[in-house]
Amino acid sequence: MKYVNPKKPSERMRIPRQESSEQPAAERATNFTEVSQGLFEAAAMVEASRCLECAEPVCIEGCPVNIDIKSFIQLIFKEDYVGAVNKIRESNYLPAICGRVCPQESQCESVCTLGKKHPAVAIGKLERFVADYETKHNLFVPPRIEVRRDEKVAIVGSGPSGLTCAAELAKLGYNVTIFEALHAVGGVLRYGIPEFRLPRHILDLETERIKALGVTIETNFLIGRTATIDELFGEWGFSAIFLGTGAGTPTFMGIPGENLSGVYSANEFLTRVNLMGANKFPRYDTPIKIGREVAVIGGGNTAMDAVRTSKRLGAERAYLIYRRSREEMPAREEEIHHAEQEGIEFLLLTNPTRICADKNHWVEGIECQRMELGEPDESGRRKPVPLQGSEFVLPVQTVIEAIGQKPNPIIQSTTPGLSTSKRGTVVIKDGQQTSREGVFAGGDLTRGGATVILAMQDGKNAASEIHRYLSSKHNGGTTPHLIESVLSA
Amino acid sequence: MFPIIAKELLAPTLARFSIQAPYVARKSQAGNFVIIRVEETGERIPLTVVETDLKAGTITLIVQAVGKTTNHLLTKMAGEALVDVVGPLGNPTPIEYHGSVACIGGGVGTAELLPIARALKSRGNAVYTVIGARSKDLIILEPEMAEFSDGMFITTDDGSYRRKGFVTDQLKDLLDAPIGIGAVYAIGPLPMMKAVAALTRKYGVKTIVSLNTIMVDGTGMCGGCRVTVDKQMKFACVDGPEFDAHTVDFDELIMRNRTYVDMEKAALHPCKEKTMELHEAMMYEIR
Numbered sequence: 001m002k003y004v005n006p007k008k009p010s011e012r013m014r015i016p017r018q019e020s021s022e023q024p025a026a027e028r029a030t031n032f033t034e035v036s037q038g039l040f041e042a043a044a045m046v047e048a049s050r051c052l053e054c055a056e057p058v059c060i061e062g063c064p065v066n067i068d069i070k071s072f073i074q075l076i077f078k079e080d081y082v083g084a085v086n087k088i089r090e091s092n093y094l095p096a097i098c099g100r101v102c103p104q105e106s107q108c109e110s111v112c113t114l115g116k117k118h119p120a121v122a123i124g125k126l127e128r129f130v131a132d133y134e135t136k137h138n139l140f141v142p143p144r145i146e147v148r149r150d151e152k153v154a155i156v157g158s159g160p161s162g163l164t165c166a167a168e169l170a171k172l173g174y175n176v177t178i179f180e181a182l183h184a185v186g187g188v189l190r191y192g193i194p195e196f197r198l199p200r201h202i203l204d205l206e207t208e209r210i211k212a213l214g215v216t217i218e219t220n221f222l223i224g225r226t227a228t229i230d231e232l233f234g235e236w237g238f239s240a241i242f243l244g245t246g247a248g249t250p251t252f253m254g255i256p257g258e259n260l261s262g263v264y265s266a267n268e269f270l271t272r273v274n275l276m277g278a279n280k281f282p283r284y285d286t287p288i289k290i291g292r293e294v295a296v297i298g299g300g301n302t303a304m305d306a307v308r309t310s311k312r313l314g315a316e317r318a319y320l321i322y323r324r325s326r327e328e329m330p331a332r333e334e335e336i337h338h339a340e341q342e343g344i345e346f347l348l349l350t351n352p353t354r355i356c357a358d359k360n361h362w363v364e365g366i367e368c369q370r371m372e373l374g375e376p377d378e379s380g381r382r383k384p385v386p387l388q389g390s391e392f393v394l395p396v397q398t399v400i401e402a403i404g405q406k407p408n409p410i411i412q413s414t415t416p417g418l419s420t421s422k423r424g425t426v427v428i429k430d431g432q433q434t435s436r437e438g439v440f441a442g443g444d445l446t447r448g449g450a451t452v453i454l455a456m457q458d459g460k461n462a463a464s465e466i467h468r469y470l471s472s473k474h475n476g477g478t479t480p481h482l483i484e485s486v487l488s489a
Numbered sequence: 490m491f492p493i494i495a496k497e498l499l500a501p502t503l504a505r506f507s508i509q510a511p512y513v514a515r516k517s518q519a520g521n522f523v524i525i526r527v528e529e530t531g532e533r534i535p536l537t538v539v540e541t542d543l544k545a546g547t548i549t550l551i552v553q554a555v556g557k558t559t560n561h562l563l564t565k566m567a568g569e570a571l572v573d574v575v576g577p578l579g580n581p582t583p584i585e586y587h588g589s590v591a592c593i594g595g596g597v598g599t600a601e602l603l604p605i606a607r608a609l610k611s612r613g614n615a616v617y618t619v620i621g622a623r624s625k626d627l628i629i630l631e632p633e634m635a636e637f638s639d640g641m642f643i644t645t646d647d648g649s650y651r652r653k654g655f656v657t658d659q660l661k662d663l664l665d666a667p668i669g670i671g672a673v674y675a676i677g678p679l680p681m682m683k684a685v686a687a688l689t690r691k692y693g694v695k696t697i698v699s700l701n702t703i704m705v706d707g708t709g710m711c712g713g714c715r716v717t718v719d720k721q722m723k724f725a726c727v728d729g730p731e732f733d734a735h736t737v738d739f740d741e742l743i744m745r746n747r748t749y750v751d752m753e754k755a756a757l758h759p760c761k762e763k764t765m766e767l768h769e770a771m772m773y774e775i776r
Contacts, residue, residue, distance in 0.1 A: 182706060183533075183573040183575070191706075220575040221512070221575070222578070226513065226576070248709070249709050250710070252712070259717060264712075268705060268713045271710065271711050272711075276533070281756070282755065285531050285558055286532040287532075289748060
């Protein structure tokens with residue numbers, strides 16, 4: 001029984017958690033190459049041997065898409081890496097992406113039994129290892145599609161929810177078309193997440209693997225303008241639609257000076273670099289302006305991405321301005337840690353009140369005030385309260401606002417009968433169902449601003465619901481139990 | 490890919506392109522624009538849809554060589570293709586009945602004005618058109634505009650053609666004349682639109698301008714196109730591109746549009762020479 005982990009649980013607990021190598025902070029702060037290099041094979045084997053193989057693996061419950069984590073780790077231990085990645089792919093078609101950008105520390109790894117007294121199993125790093133192994137050795141084989149169905153399903157938006165929904169429906173045999181407004185596929189994975197966290201070739205590969213399932217992707221196609229939802233149902237002949245258009249509209253603080261030259265939304269700043277290649281100007285045509293001193297406002301992952309990007313574009317000093325304390329930051333711990341390592345200067349409990357202009361209408365500083373934490377607010381976090389008389393001006397030439405996004409209103413405003421909330425999100429009932437029959441939605445469009453993996457969870461749920469919906473329509477709604485058995489098969 | 494079906498040079502730095510983009514052609518209305526990219530390393534730029542041909546599935550774009558991308562685009566010939574065209578974007582112009590309207594086009598803005606002026610005429614308005622440019626060779630679309638205009642006026646800054654002066658000189662005469670101008674549509678360089686707005690404010694005549702701003706995606710995602718209208722932040726791509734001229738903060742927008750001027754100049758230089766050489770040769774052949 002060579003492949004059974006011979007170590008007793010007490011022995012496994014003594015094995016230190018294997019860490020992946022990283023580019024040195026000083027070096028990486030000047031390039032766009034991926035920060036984390038992933039686990040080597042030997043380290044992955046050791047890490048896999050740390051898993052306690054719990055009888056009731058709580059990690060699977062901790063994963064929004066319920067990857068069979070225990071099984072895939074056992075397969076790694078058996079050196080069946082392709083088996084492992086395919087095990088992941090049964091529940092999650094984007095393992096190379098999730099292994100990189102998922103907040104495992106607050107999901108699967110946060111509930112890991114080993115993690116109660118010792119560092120948790122590095123589930124995310126193992127996921128990434130098997131995905132990268134498969135790519136490196138060119139071992140990807142698209143899953144076999146057992147049945148072909150006639151119904152056409154339209155997916156609006158090629159971000160994480162749309163890609164996942166498309167993959168799941170294609171696996172069920174549907175004729176799937178993704179409509180993407182931009183010229184490149186991936187949504188926030190493309191325009192939002194920088195290359196040093198998610199290399200472009202990984203995203204391209206995962207996209208190609210979705211196409212390998214027979215999914216058609218139409219870029220340069222803005223639903224609501226190029227064609228409406230009603231037209232997709234009508235002349236285009238789609239039977240169901242999934243909306244995964246994300247939260248792509250930036251919000252601004254509403255302080256004076258926001259329209260000065262040198263002020264960006266994080267969306268614009270990151271899109272210029274990630275989608276348009278502004279870091280390669282003038283080889284690429286899209287320009288970007290980066291000051292000697294840069295201030296990024298916000299405490300989420302987008303703020304971290306923007307501030308770390310500005311450092312890489314050559315900012316001598318890059319500040320992160322956040323009105324609460326480090327504990328309240330919504331960004332992933334790993335990203336905050338990486339930012340600190342790279343020399344980002346954190347101005348915590350600090351709130352901008354005004355952006356100052358030079359005589360040419362350019363940013364020359366940002367006026368801030370110090371804050372202190374008061375009583376908890378509706379989010380449960382302690383509310384920051386300004387300290388009177390604490391105003392100061394920080395000299396900066398670039399200001400990037402990363403204080404949150406809301407859904408793009410184009411589809412909502414061109415689709416009669418589609419209910420939205422006051423925040424502009426699309427309202428859904430159980431099963432990702434919107435107020436319009438046959439229209440499903442998920443991801444940031446319904447959540448308002450969450451994570452890649454939660455978007456994928458929604459996309460996956462929506463795929464099952466669309467399958468249920470189309471099957472019941474097909475069968476006149478009379479045999480739901482049959483549909484259930486198809487779903488669980 | 491979006492093939493270039495036809496290209497016609499209107500001046501050494503100005504060309505009319507017919508582009509195969511059937512989905513855009515089907516849905517485009519006066520006032521809409523598209524975002525295009527010329528090549529894989531290119532930037533995304535907005536261009537107004539001047540005309541559509543439903544049968545051929547084409548859209549017409551009129552392009553003046555200003556920056557690197559437009560210069561590069563002007564070197565493209567029929568048979569070549571653009572890598573990306575997305576649209577129609579922005580809100581179409583509300584075509585209402587005002588009685589008499591003045592349509593003011595400055596430079597290449599005249600191309601953006603053409604479909605709007607034509608639609609206003611079809612709606613039953615008397616259309617008085619004023620086209621202005623620095624000099625005679627930059628006056629475009631005169632015959633096309635004249636075809637339906639009830640009055641046709643041209644001004645050049647240098648006096649090389651028709652009236653010497655600015656479009657606002659001519660507009661003032663129209664506003665003073667007893668023809669009951671009920672609305673003004675002005676599209677051109679920002680300083681021109683600002684001057685038109687200042688003039689018509691005195692007369693209390695409703696004035697619509699179409700704003701050209703910094704833009705990346707054109708779908709409401711980047712916020713680069715933000716502009717202050719009626720003291721509120723608006724995005725030109727999804728809230729516009731047309732706004733009530735009397736509520737637009739032109740000064741702020743003029744400053745903001747200068748953000749990348751130095752980088753544009755640096756990028757432009759080698760490209761522009763190539764375009765000019767090519768087009769000088771082509772114009773010579775045309776003559």
